[in-house]
Amino acid sequence: xxxxxxxxxxxxxxxxxxxxxxxxxxxxxxxxxxxxxxxxxxxxxxxxxxxxxxxxxxxxxxxxxxxxxxxxxxxxxxxxxxxxxxxxxxxxxxxxxxxxxxxxxxxxxxxxxxxxxxxxxxxxxxxxxxxxxxxxxxxxxxxxxxxxxxxxxxxxxxxxxxxxxxxxxxxxxxxxxxxxxxxxxxxxxxxxxxxxxxxxxxxxxxxxxxxxxxxxxxxxxxxxxxxxxxxxxxxxxxxxxxxxxxxxxxxxxxxxxxxxxxxxxxxxxxxxxxxxxxxxxxxxxxxxxxxxxxxxxxxxxxxxxxxxxxxxxxxxxxxxxxxxxxxxxxxxxxxxxxxxxxxxxxxxxxxxxxxx
Numbered sequence: 001x002x003x004x005x006x007x008x009x010x011x012x013x014x015x016x017x018x019x020x021x022x023x024x025x026x027x028x029x030x031x032x033x034x035x036x037x038x039x040x041x042x043x044x045x046x047x048x049x050x051x052x053x054x055x056x057x058x059x060x061x062x063x064x065x066x067x068x069x070x071x072x073x074x075x076x077x078x079x080x081x082x083x084x085x086x087x088x089x090x091x092x093x094x095x096x097x098x099x100x101x102x103x104x105x106x107x108x109x110x111x112x113x114x115x116x117x118x119x120x121x122x123x124x125x126x127x128x129x130x131x132x133x134x135x136x137x138x139x140x141x142x143x144x145x146x147x148x149x150x151x152x153x154x155x156x157x158x159x160x161x162x163x164x165x166x167x168x169x170x171x172x173x174x175x176x177x178x179x180x181x182x183x184x185x186x187x188x189x190x191x192x193x194x195x196x197x198x199x200x201x202x203x204x205x206x207x208x209x210x211x212x213x214x215x216x217x218x219x220x221x222x223x224x225x226x227x228x229x230x231x232x233x234x235x236x237x238x239x240x241x242x243x244x245x246x247x248x249x250x251x252x253x254x255x256x257x258x259x260x261x262x263x264x265x266x267x268x269x270x271x272x273x274x275x276x277x278x279x280x281x282x283x284x285x286x287x288x289x290x291x292x293x294x295x296x297x298x299x300x301x302x303x304x305x306x307x308x309x310x311x312x313x314x315x316x317x318x319x320x321x322x323x324x325x326x327x328x329x330x331x332x333x334x335x336x337x338x339x340x341x342x343x344x345x346x347x348x349x350x351x352x353x354x355x356x
Contacts, residue, residue, distance in 0.1 A: 001093055001121045004063045007036040007045070008128060012180040014039040014207045017281040019066050019096075019132035021045040025053045025087070027060040039207050044069065046078040050085050058086030065125045066132075067096040067118075070104035079108035089115040093125030098136050130304065131182075131283030140274035141282045143302055144181065145294055146174065147322045148309040154319030155291065160193065162320075166311045169346030174288075175200050177307065181209050181286035183236065183277070187293035188215030197225045198288075199233055208233045212277065212285065214293055216240035216268050218247045222254070231255035236280065238273045267292075270300045295324035298335055306337050306353040309345070 001024075008022030018041030025033035033056075035048025043051075046068055050057055068078035068090070082090060090109050095118065096102060109116050126133065131142035148166045149155050156162035164171065178184050184198045191213045198211040211233060213220055218239045220226060226235050235256040239248070240263055248258055259280065262272040277285060287297060297303050328334055337353035344350075 001063045001065070001091065002124075003031075003034070004045075004065050005093070005121060005124055005128060007034055008065045009180070011037040011039070011045075012128070013178075013182055013209055013284065015041045016182040016283045017041065017132075017135065018044075019129050019283075021129075022065045023049040024063045025049045025057055025060050026063065027053075027056050032056045032060060042075055044075065044078050046081055047075070050081055053085070059088045060086075061089040061091060062087050063091045063093075063120075065093045065121075066129055067092050067094070067101055067103075068105040068109070069096070069098075069101055070108055071100035077105070077108065079105040082109060083112040083114065087114060089117070091117045091120050093120055094118075094122045094129065096136075097133055134304070135278045135283045138278075140271075140278040140302075141182070141285045142304050143274065143285050143287060143297060144177070144305040144307055145287045145297055145303045146177065146307040146309070147289065147294065148174070148311070149322040150311055150313050150315045150319070152314045152316065152319075153322050154315035155289065155322045156320040157315055158318035158320075160320070162194065165313070166309045166348045167346040170309045170311075170348040170350065172202060173345050173350065174309070175202055178209055178286055179203050179206055181284040182282045183210040183212050183285050185212035185214065185285050185287045185293070187290045188213060188217075188220060189292060190288070190290040191215065191220045191224065191226060193290075195221070195224050195226075197229070209286070210234040210236050210282070212236045212238060214238045214268055214273060216243065216263065218243045218251060218258075222250065227251070227254050227256075236277070238268060238276065240268060267296060270296045270302055274302060289322070291321055291324040294322065295326055298323065299326055301335060303335075303337075304355050305340075308349075308351045308353075310349045310351070312347060 004022035004024045011020030015037045023045035033049035033053030035045045179200045241260045259276040262269045340352040342351045
């Protein structure tokens with residue numbers, strides 16, 4: 001199952017809205033088939049592994065990281081494919097809460113006389129499939145908030161200089177993290193000030209994540225990297241319903257997708273933003289700031305994972321903080337996260353925290 005989980009992770013960032021599943025088929029002590037969900041969400045992992053196993057699948061055991069699907073979509077149910085192949089036993093890491101499955105896949109297997117075991121490496125599987133499960137259950141994607149800052153928590157000097165606080169190894173690590181998400185998200189201020197490309201670079205020829213900009217008025221320059229490459233790599237603009245209609249048409253003509261979102265006070269409502277992104281089919285979103293967007297996500301309790309890159313330099317109080325105002329009156333009201341890992345990357349530290 002650990003191998004199946006590792007295989008499934010190869011599909012992260014490439015399969016939405018489908019889950020990134022891994023499957024290993026074993027005959028006796030020999031692995032005869034391996035598969036993971038392919039780009040675009042199909043073929044599914046079970047189909048890939050069964051194709052590799054061929055006739056040897058009869059009487060074998062299949063290890064799958066998520067309950068096999070039971071519904072007819074663009075492809076037949078994977079549960080039926082396992083039955084047809086003559087699989088004798090299926091070991092499942094965790095169930096699928098999609099109403100079209102939710103126990104139905106297991107029922108198909110058991111009705112065919114297949115021995116089913118569940119709950120093997122379940123915590124790891126739920127962590128890997130958190131985006132898919134969260135979209136199924138809550139309608140929104142899993143959110144990773146990445147913050148790269150100085151030792152004193154600043155993301156730019158008082159003059160706005162921000163490139164580069166962390167070193168090249170840390171920045172390469174960020175590209176690898178981007179690649180495992182369906183989309184990279186920034187606020188309008190970051191898009192205007194930094195003119196980022198938000199693409200994955202240095203990782204070979206891969207499917208690029210979508211680029212999301214949260215901007216109520218869509219006041220991102222039309223000659224920016226995002227605007228001029230919107231037909232090459234998807235751009236999604238989350239904007240207010242009061243955004244200039246002419247600007248909306250211009251961005252659509254450039255190839256961008258526009259998602260009108262509700263406002264909360266003078267800002268876009270982060271909860272509605274994520275619901276719209278879930279409706280758009282996204283399961284894993286990698287937010288890279290800036291400080292105002294980071295604050296709004298934390299304040300609304302929408303951050304599922306915090307990733308911090310801390311560099312060994314101090315910028316001082318005049319620098320821009322990595323998180324904007326939260327309006328906290330007491331420490332008790334602050335959202336606390338559970339430490340997952342701390343890793344040295346070059347001369348920087350990467351620390352990852354999960355929702356409690």
